[in-house]
Amino acid sequence: MDMNSRATQALADSDIWFPNCRGDIAHHLISLAGEVGELCNVYKKWDRSDEVSIPDVTLMKMKDEIVDVLVYLYNLAGELNMDVEAQYDDKRLRNHYRFAPVGVPLAGTGADVGATRAHPSG
Numbered sequence: 001m002d003m004n005s006r007a008t009q010a011l012a013d014s015d016i017w018f019p020n021c022r023g024d025i026a027h028h029l030i031s032l033a034g035e036v037g038e039l040c041n042v043y044k045k046w047d048r049s050d051e052v053s054i055p056d057v058t059l060m061k062m063k064d065e066i067v068d069v070l071v072y073l074y075n076l077a078g079e080l081n082m083d084v085e086a087q088y089d090d091k092r093l094r095n096h097y098r099f100a101p102v103g104v105p106l107a108g109t110g111a112d113v114g115a116t117r118a119h120p121s122g
């Protein structure tokens with residue numbers, strides 16, 4: 001399923017699970033912040049433990065919280081009628097121009113867009 005479809009799906013789910021929250025950007029932003037906090041807290045608990053490597057149960061909890069973060073990001077994208085696919089690709093290209101070493105192609109495309117720092121859109 002593509003990202004735009006996920007945004008539509010997340011809003012449809014939210015309409016069922018939280019029926020009074022359609023159009024409530026603050027609800028989605030606050031929920032997103034809460035889920036990012038939960039993700040960080042899972043990592044923090046491991047980081048403060050004596051364990052050398054991250055145990056599978058912690059990785060599973062982190063992955064679960066990452067999905068919660070994605071749900072609220074998709075809800076926000078849906079609320080804003082965002083073309084997630086197009087805007088992700090555009091931002092990725094702009095980040096590549098900004099951060100990639102000169103001459104390094106954009107991963108997955110082979111396009112040598114890092115050959116100059118001049119972005120085509122100016």
Ligand SMILES: [Mg+2]
Binds near residue numbers: 064068
């Ligand atoms: Mg959570």
